[in-house]
Amino acid sequence: MELATLLQPIDRPWEADALPRWDGPDTLVLAFGSPELMDAPGPLRHLQATYPSSCLLGCSTAGEIHGTLVHDHQLSVAVARFANTRLRFADTAVSGPEDSEAAGAALADQLRGPGLRAVLVLSDGLRVNGSELARSLSQHLGPGVAVTGGLAGDGARFQRTWVLTAEGPQSGHFCAVGFYGNALRHCHGSKGGWDTFGPARQVTRAKGNVLFELDGKPALPLYKSYLGERASGLPATALLFPLSLQDPEGRNEDIVRTILSVDEEAQSLTFAGDIPEGHLVHFMRANFDRLVDGAGAAAQGLGDPRLSPTLAVAVSCVGRRLVLGERVDEEVEATLEALPLGTLQLGFYSYGELCPQATGACGLHNQTMTLTVFQEA
Known part of the structure; x- marks a missing residue:
């Protein structure tokens, strides 16, 4: 796997060589950005033009995570080109929370196939019942497929969110990427505080x-x-x-x-x-200290230090950010410190976190730090 991350201000043009030229069906592009990109999607359109054959997955946030810092009005991007892992993109539209169960089944139908190991899913943050979405995905994908992800954010406004589709950033969509093959090393953790x-x-x-x-x-x-x-x-x-x-x-x-x-x-x-x-x-x-300690605990033991590179996708709750205030960087510092040396971390503050529970089935979590780690053998 080849991996690069970058932070792009949404009000500036892309630098000519900012993005690696890794377009292809086995390249994953993650993009977590400001809610304002719904009205001014230029940076997202540039990503889509640069990676027309890749799997692009992204959503609006209540804060963009990049490395050990939390930002606003930015676009946090990761580009990962897998060597021996296949990818598949899925998308379905919804009109309201009552569609969540059917949407989970629709995504599962698009992704189900031989060798499916993991699914990363992002949903509209307001037109969703996260419990129904998680339950439906787990039920229709079956045991052995780990489902993680999160609900898009809109700061503390709760007015509208977007998810990146083939047509650009749109409300009322759930999107996911499936990962296939035995070379993938995938793990996850989630804690509160x-x-x-x-x-x-x-x-x-x-x-x-x-x-x-x-x-x-x-x-x-x-x-x-x-x-x-x-x-x-x-x-x-x-x-x-x-x-x-x-x-x-x-x-x-x-x-x-x-x-x-x-x-x-x-x-x-x-x-x-x-x-x-x-x-x-x-x-x-x-409890301020327990929130930060909880974030570090979520990352503890994730990833194999013998494998490199390592991509960590961090999804934390907007409520944690509001409570931590100026100390919010401490929790993303705590996660990165607990991950294998050299890990590249990005993510977003969300309206809900999706991660397997103790039963193994995916569930909706709120007010947690949830991490998904990707490596390739």
């Missing part, structure tokens, strides 16, 4: 990813009571106080859910993934 507080409350009324009642009471007023004066900043301030979701029978590991929107009339909260009735929830808040 949030603390719970307050009593456990039971989900007494919910539908899909919309929560209506906790302990028989309207969910939105109860949640606002925990936020206090921060409630006036919803939904953005909800990123600072996610929910921990616990199976009451203890069959699965606890997961974290982030709020995407609120409905004042229905007094409900809409999340990035499912909120099953009967589950228990805890409110959560940040």
